[in-house]
Amino acid sequence: MTGQPTAARDEGRRGATTPRPGATPGRPLPPGQPGRPDVFTFGETMVALRGSGPLKLGGTMNVSIAGAESNVAIGLARLGHAVRWAGAVGEDEAGQLVLRTLRAEGVEVSGAATDPGAPTGLLLFEPRLPEVTRVHYYRTGSAGSRLTADMIQRAFSAAPPRVLHLTGITPSLSSTACSAARRALQLAREQGSLVCLDVNFRARLWTAEEAAEVLREWIPAVDVLIASDDELPLCLPGGGRSEGSAEVSEGSRRSKGARTCADAVNLPPQGDAGDPAASLATQAQLLLDQGVSEIVVKLGAAGATVFTQSGSLHRPAKPVRAVDAVGAGDAFVAGYLSALLDGEEPAGRLERAVTTGAFAVASPGDWEGAPTRSELGMLGAPPGTVVR
Numbered sequence: 001m002t003g004q005p006t007a008a009r010d011e012g013r014r015g016a017t018t019p020r021p022g023a024t025p026g027r028p029l030p031p032g033q034p035g036r037p038d039v040f041t042f043g044e045t046m047v048a049l050r051g052s053g054p055l056k057l058g059g060t061m062n063v064s065i066a067g068a069e070s071n072v073a074i075g076l077a078r079l080g081h082a083v084r085w086a087g088a089v090g091e092d093e094a095g096q097l098v099l100r101t102l103r104a105e106g107v108e109v110s111g112a113a114t115d116p117g118a119p120t121g122l123l124l125f126e127p128r129l130p131e132v133t134r135v136h137y138y139r140t141g142s143a144g145s146r147l148t149a150d151m152i153q154r155a156f157s158a159a160p161p162r163v164l165h166l167t168g169i170t171p172s173l174s175s176t177a178c179s180a181a182r183r184a185l186q187l188a189r190e191q192g193s194l195v196c197l198d199v200n201f202r203a204r205l206w207t208a209e210e211a212a213e214v215l216r217e218w219i220p221a222v223d224v225l226i227a228s229d230d231e232l233p234l235c236l237p238g239g240g241r242s243e244g245s246a247e248v249s250e251g252s253r254r255s256k257g258a259r260t261c262a263d264a265v266n267l268p269p270q271g272d273a274g275d276p277a278a279s280l281a282t283q284a285q286l287l288l289d290q291g292v293s294e295i296v297v298k299l300g301a302a303g304a305t306v307f308t309q310s311g312s313l314h315r316p317a318k319p320v321r322a323v324d325a326v327g328a329g330d331a332f333v334a335g336y337l338s339a340l341l342d343g344e345e346p347a348g349r350l351e352r353a354v355t356t357g358a359f360a361v362a363s364p365g366d367w368e369g370a371p372t373r374s375e376l377g378m379l380g381a382p383p384g385t386v387v388r
Contacts, residue, residue, distance in 0.1 A: 027192075027194060027223055027293070029162060029163070029194055029340065029341070029343075030162045030192050030193065030194065031162075032162065035159055036159055036160060036161065036162060037082045037083060037084040037108065037159055037161045037162070038076070038081040038082045038083060038161065038162050038163060038341050039072075039073070039076055039081060039082075039083045039084070039161055039162070039163045039164075039165055039337060039341075040083075040084045040085075040086070040155070040156060040159075040160075040161035040163070040164055040165070040184075040193075041069040041070075041072060041073055041083070041084075041085055041086075041164070041165040041166070042069060042085060042086040042087050042111075042147070042152055042155065042170065042180070042184070043067055043068060043069035043070070043087055043144070043147075043167060043169060043170040044067055044087055044088075044121055044139060044142065044144025044145060044147070044169070044170070044173060044177075045065055045066065045067030045069070045070040045085075045087055045089070045098045045102070045121075045144065046065065046066055046067060046094075046098075046120065046121035046122055046123045046137075046139060046142070046144065047063065047064075047065060047094040047097060047098065047120055047121070047122055047123070048063070048064045048065055048066035048123045048124075048125065048366065049061040049062070049063060049122070049123070049124050049125070050062045050064070050125040050127075050364075050365075051124065051125060051126050051127065052127075053126075053127065054126060054128065055124060055126050055136075063097075064101075064365060064366070064368070065097060065098050065101050065102075065366075066123050066327075066366040066367075067087070067144075067366075068167045068169050068198070068200050068329075068330050069085065069087070069165065069167055069169075069170070070085055070087070070098075070102060070107070070367070071327050071330035071331070071334075071366050071367040071370075072165060072198075072330050072333050072334045072337070073085045073102065073105075073107045074102070074105045074107060074334075074367045074370055075330065075331050075333075075334025075335070075338075075356060075367065075370040076334045076337060076338055077105050077106040077107050078105070078106070078370050078371065078372045078373075079334065079335075079338040079356075079371075079372065079373050080372075080373050081337075081338060081341055082108070083106075083107050083108065084107070084108045084109075084110075084111060084155070084159060084161065085102055085107050085108070085109055085111070085112065086109075086111035086112055086113075086151065086152060086155035086156075087112055087113075087144055087147060088112070088113045088114070088115045088118075088143040088144050088146060088147050088151065089112065089113075089114060089115070089120045089143050089144065090114070090115055090116075090118055090119040090120040090142070090143040091114050091115065091116040092119055092120055094119070094120035094122070095114060095120040095143065098120060099112060105367075110155075110158075111151075111154065111155025111156075111158060112155075113143075113151050114143075115143035115146055117143075117146075118141060118142055118143040118145075118146055119141075119142055119143065120142065120143055120144070121137070121138060121139035121142035121143070121144050121145070122137075122138035122139070123135065123136070123137060123138070123139075124136040124138070125326065131322075133324075133326060135326075137204060137205075139173070144173065144177075145173040145174045145177060146174065146176060146177075147170070147173070147174075147176060147177045147180045148176045148179070148180055149176070149179045149180045149182070149183035151180065152180040152181075152183055152184050152187075153183055153187065156184060156187045156188075156191075157187065160187070160191040160193060161193050162193060162194065162341070163193060163194045163195075163196055163337060163340075163341070164184055164185075164187075164188040164193045164194070164195050164196070165196045165197075165198070165333070165337065166181055166184065166185070166195065166196070166197045166198070166218075167197070167198045167199075167200040168197070168198070168199045168200045168201055168202075168211055168214075168215060168234075169200050169202055169205065171214050172202060172205035172206040172210075172211065173205065178214065181218075185218060185221045188221070189221060194223045194224065195221055195222050195223050195224070196222075196223065196224040196225075196226065196333070196337060197215075197218060197222045197224070197225050197226065198226040198227070198329070198330075198333050199211075199215065199225070199226070199227040199228070199231040199232075199234060199235065200231075200329070201231050201234060208234060211234050212233075212234045212235075215234050215235045216234075216235060216236070216237060219235055219237070219287065219290050219291070219292060220290055220291050222291075222292050223292065223293045223294070224292075224293065224294045224296065224336075224337075224340070225287060225292050225294070225295045225296065226296045226298065226332075226333055226336065227295075227296075227297060227298070228297070228298045228299070228300070228329070229276070229280060229297050229298070229299055232280070232283050232284075232287075232295075232297060233283065235287060236283055236286055236287065237286060237287075237290055280297055280305065280307075281307065281312065284297070284307035284312070285307075288307065288308070288309055293308065293309075294306055294307070294308050294346070295307040295308075296336060296350075296353075298329060298332060299317075300317070301317050302316065302317065303315050303316040303317040303354055304317075304332065304350055304353060304354060306346045306349070306350055308346065313346050313347055313350060314350075315347075315350040315351060315353075315354050316354070317354055317357070317358065318354050318355055318357075318358035318379050319358075320358045320359075320361055320362040320379065321362060322361050322362070323361065323362055323363055323364055324360075324361070324363065324364045324365065325360075325361055326365075326366055327360045327365065327366035327367055327369075328357045328360040328361045329357070330360070330366070330367070331356045331357050331359060331360035331367075331369075331370055332353045332354070332356060332357035332360075333353070334356055334370065335349075335352040335353035335354070335355060335356030335357065336349050336350070336352065336353035338352060338356075339351070339352040339353070352376070355371075355376055355379060356370065356371060356376075358379055359371045359375075359379070
């Protein structure tokens with residue numbers, strides 16, 4: 001793999017995978033075409049209120065928007081890519097703020113819908129300690145949770161993308177939102193779009209067992225899987241339909257209830273807890289054998305590692321003064337996909353991803369600190385630098 005360190009002892013410490021006989025490269029990235037967006041993504045974007053302290057004491061709040069998928073969309077748009085976002089907002093001022101902000105950031109939103117029967121979701125951030133923030137969701141019954149497969153089909157088919165970006169948040173919102181994600185996977189396969197899945201597990205939205213069943217079903221259709229090290233086991237085969245398809249009957253979906261798409265299952269063992277690097281490599285190989293081309297594992301302050309059938313490659317995190325870690329994962333994804341779209345090898349993808357992630361950590365807000373392409377080199381400037 002281009003950019004891969006040559007020292008065997010370094011690879012051994014990082015738990016490198018070894019090439020598998022007969023392994024085939026992943027599906028190629030579709031070429032850019034006029035009118036075809038680089039990336040299509042969808043999900044719920046909410047109004048975000050950031051408090052100045054404990055909410056029960058009152059105080060001031062800053063108003064913005066937040067949503068994992070729209071955070072990625074903004075990050076990609078700032079890096080010069082054509083991005084299309086779809087979702088549903090309420091017929092209210094909060095919904096207008098969401099759409100207005102995305103338009104202002106260069107994200108195409110003509111596929112978004114306005115729901116007169118439900119409000120736009122709300123998200124409250126409550127700083128409790130310098131390094132600890134509590135998040136409170138008010139999204140039950142929101143417009144975003146009422147996303148449907150037909151809405152996504154219309155938005156996707158209007159301009160099939162080169163890359164479909166999904167997260168594990170959307171299917172947790174409701175059975176209809178889960179069906180919308182399944183439909184998007186089907187359309188991506190039909191249109192030849194590359195599929196990127198960021199696990200983004202949210203324990204307040206569904207259980208690990210519910211998430212695992214859905215994610216395992218999707219894995220055979222995924223090209224690029226992005227997860228933190230503690231999220232990766234949710235995607236491992238076993239304990240359910242390891243040969244699952246993106247197609248499940250409507251009757252089956254309805255029978256699962258509003259909060260889940262499938263039956264709960266037991267999680268598989270996570271490997272040798274005494275050797276985290278070896279455990280990650282073992283888990284990654286299981287997923288590569290399922291057909292995933294790249295597994296990108298986010299390791300927080302330790303950086304990130306990418307696994308392919310050719311081996312593994314690690315990049316440390318960029319050292320910055322931490323201000324707000326919220327949104328760092330989404331910024332990382334935006335950087336990785338941006339470099340992939342630019343034709344960079346895995347080393348270049350990781351380098352851009354840890355750079356955009358560092359910008360997010362060094363700035364307050366979910367997406368506000370996302371860099372433009374011309375700003376990517378600023379992290380190398382010495383302290384006190386004034387750019388004139």
